[in-house]
Amino acid sequence: MSRATPLRLPRATRALLRRLRQRASGKAAAPAQPPRTWLFDLDDTLHNASAHIFPHINRAMTAYIRELLSLDEAGAGKLRQHYWRRYGATLQGLVRHHGVEPQHFLARTHDFPDLAGMVVAEPGLRAMLHRLPGRKIVFSNAPRAYAEAVLRIIGVRDCFDALYTIESLRYRPKPARAAFRRLLHAEKLDPRRCIMVEDSPANLLTAKRLGMKTVLVSACLRRAPHVDVLVASAMDLPLRSGRL
Template identity: 60%
Template sequence: MHANPTWLFDLDNTLHDASPHIFPHINRSMRAYIERHLGLEREAANRLRQDYWMRYGATLLGLIRHHDIDPAHFLWETHQFPDLKRMLAFHQPTLNALRRLPGRKLIFSNAPRHYAEAVLTLTGLAPIFDAVYTIESTRFQPKPSLEGFRALLAAERLDPKCCIMVEDTLDNLRPAKRLGMKTVWVSASSRSAPCVDVKIRHVTALPARYGRL
């Protein structure tokens, strides 16, 4: 690994825990959006949301492909939070752990920019990151699409062999590994996978495991 790597960090369920409050709220918002704009009943809207997520890696891609939905409108409407600060589950020691890591740090998230920047500001993470790449940055080609990775690498003029991808989603680490990056899987799972170089339960373990990368 390069003496000073570039770190690519996912956001949701990697740097904070989105599962208790944020993801359920987004799922409800997406279902409601599909009900409103496609005129579907609740159960049908939920099935469609999950079906597109399974088939394309993002509900949005199915809506663009099959229903001509405006992606910017969809992302704005489905990522509105009554009280984001209260909904965040963030572990404060994460800040010190990230500061101890050498090299530049970028956010690489499938979330929309307005939401990602709000999370980074509210958690205090914003000053740690040199750039934020969201779904808009990749022209709505979310991970695990290779196009999204290539867009980021080109924009930052990065050699993938000098990058470390930190993610909670195994499917998103496979393209990173294919491109030559080192990979860190943030997971409590007992599984192992050939695309994973290091597995940790929480990003606070990164400084101690950095030598393995």
């Protein structure tokens, strides 16, 4: 009995048959996707800055503004908070409206007598970070020297592939879109493959609008619509990462 001559099938039919045979054999492969990238805020996300560090910085910033603009302490404190709420960082308001030199301001307000004694962090932080698959980047409005020092003190600097600070962002802090876009462009990241971990709902709102998954680290705030996951501590991330 002679064999039938194979027919020349149209390209679309051949592609359909290939997919059907792959499905039948259980070998159909999903298209490869780049690994997720975790973008971590630093203060009050990776360590508890509110315990000792933020009060020190706030006093130093208030003193700086008081001296710069000849205000009393109450007035200087109100202006500091106003610029922080409006721009995401007090520095941005002082640069825009008073011509302050950023490096001078940062050096004066991030001078700590005993930074190591002021840092409060979870002892299992390093192990937790190693349990999260994907690249990890620190994305902070803090100055580089301070951020590097804190990461070394808590023993996790080598857990991160990159560090973006206020200098890297050309003094355009979160929640400005320009800050996010600078990091995404420099690292060649698709925001849809990024997870932003933050204690600031305002910063997460920008991240969500860009297409990122969002994690709010807070023991007291409620989960807003633009927050995908709420955790009381970054230590809870491995348990909740399945929802991301």
